[in-house]
Amino acid sequence: MLWAKDDAMNPTSPHGDAATSHTDATSAPEPTGPLKGLRVLDLSRILAGPACTQWLGDLGCDVVKVERPGRGDDTRHWGPNYVHDTNGDPTLESAYYLSANRNKRSLAVDIAKPAGAALIRELVPHFDIVVENFKVGGLARYGLDYASLRPLHPGLIYCSITGFGQSGPYAHRAGYDYLAQGMGGFMSLTGAPDGEPIKAGVAVADIMCGMFACNAIVAALYHRERSGEGQYLDLSLLDSQVGMLFYEGLNYLSTGEIPVRRGNGHPNIVPYQVFEASDGYFILAVGNDDQFKRFCVFAGLVELADDPRFATNNARVKNRTELTHLIAAQTTKKTAAQWIAGLEEIDVPSAPVNTMDRVFADPQVLHREMRITMAQTSAGNVPVDLIGNPMKFSKTPVNYRQSPPGLGEHTDSVLGEFLDLDPQALQALKDDGVI
Structure with a gap:
């Protein structure tokens, strides 16, 4: 059985009695998606990891996004397009950040401080899934790597997303979408025949890696449902980009002939x-x-x-x-x-x-609810337009419960809910710069 939020329905759940209610439940509708009742601790930032966890949130998971106090996810500052509050002043939420962070709660904790890392370790047994995209070995120094957390939670599904994977000659390198598009062959196929190689207009390696990670997590959940055991998932941008080559990759593997750029033409169909x-x-x-x-x-x-x-x-x-x-x-x-x-x-x-x-005025796009509007709670409930989820379910539809959160917007409620910390304990952590 999948570990569920309601312990009364699942006596084998590791979540404990304190996890049966949500402090923020009155301000947001309950999830309706097929993964309702599962929890995700999101230690990722930028795009591949946040895209994965946003989709998990849409599918019903309770996602808690862990961010650095003071700055948060780097993409919060990737302007110049920012949400403006009711006074017309820019907030810390850029359009880039909004694209990958709905249906999450923000917990601002400094994991570089021992007390901050300890808080995350205390939270882990309450969660089903951890997603992170630090450099290989980066979380071991804080005791937040899979080897350190597995004894605390044998059923934990721990997903690492890196540029090149946990092994191999490039494992130590920092990875970026642009590099993966180039190294993975995508750019050699994209652009005019007599022009320079061109990357895709959006970060396809990041986004597809996030999708592959989401699929891997769902598969691991099914394995855990049958066996009771969690596992470690190793996803990389380069693997994802190579995995996307499909027929062009097979055109080469089948013939030994290197595909060339054809602009807007197709290698196997004309016109x-x-x-x-x-x-x-x-x-x-x-x-x-x-x-x-x-x-x-x-x-x-x-x-x-x-x-x-x-x-x-x-x-x-x-x-x-x-x-x-x-x-x-x-x-x-x-x-x-x-x-x-x-x-x-x-x-x-x-x-x-x-x-x-x-695109966003197209009647088919609007009919399929691919343009949605949410009240941005961190900006005084000003309306923001977001891109909808393309997955449509007849019985367990996705829903949109939480606009992309402000930095640390849910710190007090999350720590109070899961760790039962009172206002005095929270204030002490704030005074020490931990949260």
Whole structure:
């Protein structure tokens, strides 16, 4: 059985009687997601770890984010876009920070102080999962590594996220998304054929590593449900980036030929790229030979449909340059909207290249609740727009309970809830600079 928040329902839970209620429960709705009742102690910062723990929070976990007093997660300060409070003054919550930290409570503890590290060790038995992204061995000095915490909690699932993993010749290096994109081959595939290698517009290695970590944690929870034992999870940005190569990686492994940058083209499907219309750009994504024939008729290129150079996808891939020029000469004769509307009518996939304003005004995006609004409690409940969770459940839907927290916003309530610390004890810790 998964360890649950309600001890009366789960007599084998390690959480203890003090964990049956939440101090902040009156100010936020109860979780509804499938992981409701599980707790996460989040020692991560920047993006990969916080993305993982935000998804766990959306799925119902009670996530407590541990931050340095005074500064907190570095991304709080990654402006210039900040939340402004009711007086119009900027807060410590940047847009970057907001993107990965909802459904969490913030606990400000200085783990570099022995008393601070001791507080975290006391908290660990109340939690199911620890997520951290310190350098390899970085938490051992504080007694917060897996080897130190496992005796306190044999069922603990402990997830470490690093640039290069816990072993290997690069394990000691600091890791960043940009480095992983380059070293993992992604940038060699991205950009114009005659231009420089280009990274993705968002930190895909970080974000996908966070997703892989979330999946690994859920799998480890299932193992614990059957066996009762926790385990250590070792995730890295480079592993995640290499794991994302999929068909381009296999194109190389199958042939020994190094894939090249094709701009917006696809290595295995043609035409499957951006084309210029009379007023901008649109995406044409022809996935099979029947779609190509229908496209040719609509585009006024009917003679190409049965041309042996283009009639099959294999032929189109071999003759992509010539075909692309022929199509490009036609696409500028209509607007992007005309192409998209006409291609939709004949079931040929196409789409606009939306800027952010169009993305978040798109009726499908709005219908799927991918744009949400929450009251930012740390800024006087001013409304902030956030990106919704793409996971949809029929029985256990995600919900949005806590806006990205202010630094240390829940320190007193968390320590009071789990460790039963009274106001005098809390004040003493504050006086010593521990919290």
